[in-house]
Amino acid sequence: MRSRLVFVSLAVVAASCSSNGGGGSPGTGGTVGSGGTRATGGAPATGGVTATGGATATGGVTSTGGTGGSIATGGVGGGQAGAAGGPAVGSGGGSGGGAPGGGGSAGAAGGDCTRADLQAAVNAYLAALVAHDPTMAPLADSVRYTENTKDVNIGDGLWKTAGAVSLQRDLLDTVQCMTVTQVVLPESGTNIVFTQRLKLDGGKITESEAIITRPGDWNFDAQGYLNTKSKTWDILPANQQTPRDVLITMPKLYWDYFLDNTTPMPPFASDCTRVEGGKGSPVPCTTGIPSGVTISDRRYWADEQEGVAAGVSIFGGSSGLLDVHYFRTISGKIENVYAMTVNTSYTATGWPGGTP
Numbered sequence: 001m002r003s004r005l006v007f008v009s010l011a012v013v014a015a016s017c018s019s020n021g022g023g024g025s026p027g028t029g030g031t032v033g034s035g036g037t038r039a040t041g042g043a044p045a046t047g048g049v050t051a052t053g054g055a056t057a058t059g060g061v062t063s064t065g066g067t068g069g070s071i072a073t074g075g076v077g078g079g080q081a082g083a084a085g086g087p088a089v090g091s092g093g094g095s096g097g098g099a100p101g102g103g104g105s106a107g108a109a110g111g112d113c114t115r116a117d118l119q120a121a122v123n124a125y126l127a128a129l130v131a132h133d134p135t136m137a138p139l140a141d142s143v144r145y146t147e148n149t150k151d152v153n154i155g156d157g158l159w160k161t162a163g164a165v166s167l168q169r170d171l172l173d174t175v176q177c178m179t180v181t182q183v184v185l186p187e188s189g190t191n192i193v194f195t196q197r198l199k200l201d202g203g204k205i206t207e208s209e210a211i212i213t214r215p216g217d218w219n220f221d222a223q224g225y226l227n228t229k230s231k232t233w234d235i236l237p238a239n240q241q242t243p244r245d246v247l248i249t250m251p252k253l254y255w256d257y258f259l260d261n262t263t264p265m266p267p268f269a270s271d272c273t274r275v276e277g278g279k280g281s282p283v284p285c286t287t288g289i290p291s292g293v294t295i296s297d298r299r300y301w302a303d304e305q306e307g308v309a310a311g312v313s314i315f316g317g318s319s320g321l322l323d324v325h326y327f328r329t330i331s332g333k334i335e336n337v338y339a340m341t342v343n344t345s346y347t348a349t350g351w352p353g354g355t356p
Helices: 115-131 221-224 244-259
Strands: 011-014 137-148 167-173 179-185 190-201 202-212 266-275 295-303 308-315 321-329 332-344
Touching: 115 167, 115 179, 115 190, 115 266, 167 308, 179 221, 190 221, 190 308, 190 332, 221 266, 244 295, 244 308, 244 321, 295 321
Parallel strands: 011 190, 137 202, 266 332
Antiparallel strands: 011 179, 167 179, 167 295, 179 190, 190 202, 295 308, 308 321, 321 332
16 A cells, blocks of 8 residues: 555535534433334443434434443554434434533434435435436535535536446435445446535535546556445444444544554454455555555544444645545444545645544
């Protein structure tokens, strides 16, 4: 692996429906899915947002929050927090329980941050893209669209050239009301790999960010991604899911390790494999990681039920490569890493919210 990794785009859909926990008592009256499961590990969080009740979700998953329970081994820290109170997965209502460790994200209320709504928005957007017809997608009048950090008018750019989707893997972040999607499709007869991010607000897509890799980009080979099609991001059994706050640490630990190999290595499974751009066979996740590489302007998303986290960054410092990494985690261990990198220098990802 070279000291500059480049990642390709993936789309993320999100809606700004999350609220941050301040102080307060643990949530005691959030919506509980009538067919969901309740996490049992950990003491109640000490600073979460208190839910005030609400309509009953039709299949949600709730958790009690907490600070107990060791999730990740191999360097994510000692005892990781127990499951945080997340949004209901049903058709409405926020969850009770605060985020672990004294205040974090509370479950988003309302009906446009459910998994079903986010999935429908992604599917409608990609169908509209392939049909070259923006009117088929639930776009807000003020929607902003970028391709590889540059603002583009909806209907231009990839909207004119995209063919039928041959690979689609969706991360549904119900806390941030966004989606991030790995996509492979032909553009003018040649397959490309990209990430599509979407943000949903009030049932409308307000942000659309495409990070696109094409022939000539870092280690690019779309067929290598198509060869991983059988590795789906299905919903994991409850006992194999990793708390959201721990999932978010996976890209952070990984990129920190690129800067300094003396920091804790992410908790890789023994058979974890990494796909970089698609060229060549997948490699073991623990190999080929250099040191001294600065990775800036980072943003993260996570899907607790699927065990997937994604991060967008500038790989290589203040003038580096536009990069996307995906991490599939099962039972606290990273099973697969996917990297896509645009082989052009950038100073920023084009959207606010970057972290160190």
